[in-house]
Amino acid sequence: MVLFDATQTRQATVRAVIAGNPNCGKTCLFNALTGANQKVGNYPGVTVERREGRVRSSALEMTVVDLPGTYSLTALSADEMVARHTMLHERPDVVIDVVDAANLERNLYLTVQLMEMEMPLVVALNMVDVAERHGLTIDVERMAAVLGLPVVPTVGNRSRGIRDLLSRSHQVARATDRMTRPVTYGHAVDDEVDALAAVVAGDSGLAGRYPARWAAVKLLEKDEEIIRDMRAVAAQPAAIEAAAAGAMQAIESHFHEPSEVVLAEARYGFVAGIIRECVTHGNVSRKSVTDAVDAVVCHRLLGPLVLGGVVYLLFVAVFKTADEWHWLFGRSPTQWMQTLFAWLGKQADGLADTSPMLHSLLADGVIGGVGGIMAFVPLIFVMFALIAALEDTGYMARVAFVLDRALKVFGLQGKSIMAMIVSGGLGGGGCAVPGVLATRVLRDREDRLVTMLIAPLMNCGAKIPVYLMLIGAFFAERQAGMMFLLWLLSWVFALLSAVVIRKFVVRGAQAPFVMELPTYHVPTLRGVLRHTWSRTWMFIRKAGTLILATSVLLWSAMYFPRANTSVIDGRITALGTRAAEPEVQAQINALQRERQSAQLRHSVAGRAGAALENVTRWAGMDWRDNIALIGGFAAKEVIVSTLGVAYAMGDTESDAGGTLSAHLRSDPGWTPLRAFALMVFVMLYAPCVTVQIITRRESGSWKWPLFSMTYTTALGLLMATLIYQVGSAFGWGV
Amino acid sequence: MSIPLKSMASGLKDIHKKIAADYQRIFSQDGQGHCEARTTILRAVLDREGHFTVDELRDALEQAGVSYELTFLTHTLESFVHYGLVWAVRAEDCPVRYEHAHLERHHDHVICVRCGRIREIDAARPQRLAEIEQATGYRLLDGQVTVRGVCEQCLAGRPEVFPLSAGAPGEEVHVVRMELTGPERKRLIGMGLVERARIEIISRDGEAGGVIAIEQSRVAVGRAVLDRVFVQAGRAPQSVVSPRAVPLTKLGVGRRGRIVRITGTGPIRHRLMEMGVTRGANVFVERVAPLGDPIEVTIKGYYLAIRKDEAVQILVEP
Secondary structure, rough: OOOOOHOOOOOOOOOEEEEEOOOOOOOHHHHHOOOOOOEEEEOOOOEEEEEEEEEEEEEEEEEEEOOOOOOOOOOOHHHHHHHHHHHHHOOOOOOEEEEHHHHHHHHHHHHHHHHHHHEEEEEEOOOOOHHHHOEEEEEEHHHHHHHHOOEEEEEEHOHHHHHHHHHHHHHHHOOOOOOOOOOOOHHHHHHHHHHHHHHHOOOOOOOOOOOHHHHHHHHOOOHHHHHHHHHHHHOOOOHHHHHHHHHHHHHHHHOOOOHHHHHHHHHHHHHHHHHHHHEEEEEOOOOOOHHHHHHHHHOOOOHHHHHHHHHHHHHHHHHHHHOOOOEOOHHHHHHHHHHHHHHHHHHHHHHHOOOHHHHHHHHHHHHHHHHHHHHHHHHHHHHHHHHHHHHHHOOHHHHHHHHHHHHHOOOOOHHHHHHHHHHOOOOOOOHHHHHHHHHHHHOOOHHOOOOOOOOHHHHOOHHHHHHHHHHHHHHHHHHHHHHHHHHHHHHHHHHHHHHHHHHHHHOOOOOOEEEEEOOOOOOOHHHHHHHHHHHHHHHHHHHHHHHHHHHHHHHHHOOOOOOHHHHHHHHHHHOOOOOOHHHHHHHHHHHHHHHHHHHHHOOOHHHOOOOOOHHHHHOOOOOOHHHHHHHHHHHHHHHHHHHHHHHOOOOHHHHHHHHHHHHHHHHHOOHHHHHHHHHHHHOOOOOOHHHHHHHHHHOOOOOHHHHHHHHHHHHHHHHHHHHHHHHHHHHHOO | EEEOOOOOOOHHHHHHHHHHHHHHHHHHHHHOHHHHHHHHHHHHHHOOOEEEHHHHHHHHHHOOOOOHHHHHHHHHHHHHHOOOOOEOOOOOOOOOOOEEOOOOOOEEEEEEOOEEEEEEOOHHHHHHHHHHHHHOOOOOOOOOOOOEEOOHHHHOOOOOOOEEEHOOOOEEEEEEEEOOOHHEEEEEOOOOOOOEEEEEEEEEEOOOEEEEEEEEEEEEEEHHHHHEEEEEEOOOOOOOOOOOOOEEHHHHOOOHHHHHEEEEOOOOHHHHHHOOOOOOOEEEEEEEEEOOEEEEEOOOOOEEEEEEEHHHOOEEEE
């Protein structure tokens, strides 16, 4: 790709990108620039969020892309790769480099790298108010002169300096003769860089592909991507490599340090020079609030207590707001969603007699499936909002700090705890759907994948009714103890799985853990809400379509082929005339349940359940359990109700819970051991379809949900079989 | 300097006979047994030129049709040493080598610690001994010097940068790079095995491993480590780290230090550098996390949390 093609640069719309360090207020500034005109998506193939927005001003239109926050532009992480490729290949008309005025030295390191790339730059000196409070005085004009770039002081969360920033960005984008000042690294290095740049510029294959001086610097930094690219396209790669090796040796023999270290230190030297010229320190002590908060939050004893409290509150807030707190006309938001879909289901009732199949498809398949997922929306919204708030304040980094050591043992890191808790790690319900989404706080891909794969092992809210039903039937006198045991087992299995997955599947050394602990900020409500809404909307749109497809698929598996129920139908019709009598009505209901059960047994799912008996028999599960568990692939919520149908026990959930319990207790085929093995299987086996789809989206590949499904089911089967066989051998609970 | 042993003149045969006779006499006076066998061994020793080990002597005797127990041979050779008939060249980690003593022909040895080759050196003894007598005030009687070294053949067969396992006991080297991963790497980095660190190979334990001294501390390491740590002979060209430098993990809470070196390589170095952890930067250790890891430091005016695994790779001067 040719970089400096003059014909392409003058378009009606100015394409701007925002770059900067994490925690520099970049997103705040992005919001201030674009207002509500945003869309959020993912970069293809990676899990990096792409946020794009539009600015409309009188003069001309401008699109803005908010790049992920990075500390540099090496090609070592997905975030950096995205940022770098955007610079090199999308060729934005202007790059708005946001620097945290209170943390200039490290922030300007990225600015220097952007200058090396010879990007059209505007520096947004953000959070100048915070810097002032810290006693820093920055001479903006001097800084602009030294850098050779426009520098605009801004305060992102108060929208200060935005108009100025826009106009300077336009100027830069429109400018025909950009004069970027070359970065100097000191004589000894500059000579080598210039000589190598001349060789690069002289190569017919490389000339114009990259800024020559930048390519030279990257070659000296042993940047793998550039070296690979150079070997592929250069006319004389050997000559360039020889020149690079010579330059590298010259630098290394002069400084006795590897060339990439010399260059990084030279950049910081350049930055230190700017700061000496432009910044004066006052006598105000810095970061006093952050210090005071951290003294508690990161304290040896208080820190874990505070963390425990925050995690508990998060959990309570997510699930109580969504399910139990009836603050909206006596119903929780989740119940409102459920009511809405129940009402929609009723609308389809008219079809029940004329076209029973269409009715079943609409009511059970479409509305049931999509309604099931939409019920998650309030919950996900609250979870996103709270996590966004925690991230914006800067507390999330402290969570990682406090817990890192404990989770490191299992190949995870501190922030993984959020996903585990949201997925149900506290034992009182939860959901792996927001849990998998909560892994977004993890920056490292490996850590994220492992967390995503083990989060579904937690006891989510949908598994609880299964436990309650079975515990009620077989362990009524040890209810609390059993729940505790199941909670403990879920953590043991999850953490051990993490170790194994880390060792054999998601390999690679743990990423170096070097993390900024940002100073605390009060998050703005608007920022949090906007962030939350865009993420939730993406969830609704993308997940909704896939959920629809899978629900229809599962519905057909349980609906087709139709059983021949003419005998039962005949009996029902015969009784139909006397339906007014209560005992006859009861008979009819029983027959209807029997019909449903027969249909289920006859369907694809029923046959699969029977076929699976060959395997599951060893774990004590028969075809009825299997059908329920197959249904559980769609959502664990349906396990109890499907089991009810399979035992012809009536299909409403509340109904099934009670009577099914009693029925199973009296069933000679059931033992406490069988119930326990089944509970362990339910705990472990395949995450529901929604989680799988979310995992697909978040991991960027079908490989991971498939792996997740396979390993959890295998583990579940293994454990259930082990429990059932060992228990039977010793005569426990039979 | 070195003068290889010249071939013996045939006249020496007579001397050998005389020595043998002398020995038999001395020997019977001391009342030791196996007189016959010992004389046979002595003849064989006197017939050999150059240096030999017990094993080599046994093989030679076996070829000549006599065989002895190794312990008996060793005992006999050591008794020859006692009577001054044979000299022993002893060096750490090498089997003892013997040569028959030539009265009035004193010389010293250099021995290659890798292949065991020995060369004799005439160290201009008279002048040197006089100097030593003057310097110490001792009247010198006798003595032999064995200097350990690596022979030119071994040097030529080894690249400039070689794994520690190709080094020899007693050799002083410095680390060029490490191809270790995981906990072993962390353990060794924690002990100071970093680029440019001075290492002395103390001893080798055959193929199993060995003991090395990293700067001042001794560490026993396995073969895998010896094979993966690449070194160069001699000290590092310029040692910039002051002896006071310690890993960041050792600095202690509430203490300030200046970074003098980052020893890690690859991604961790990049990561640290982009976060502003560079030579010359000041760090202040704020606190340690509740479970003892990671630690929090202030650097370039902001807070940084860093795992101990990473922090040991940062050397600071308090």
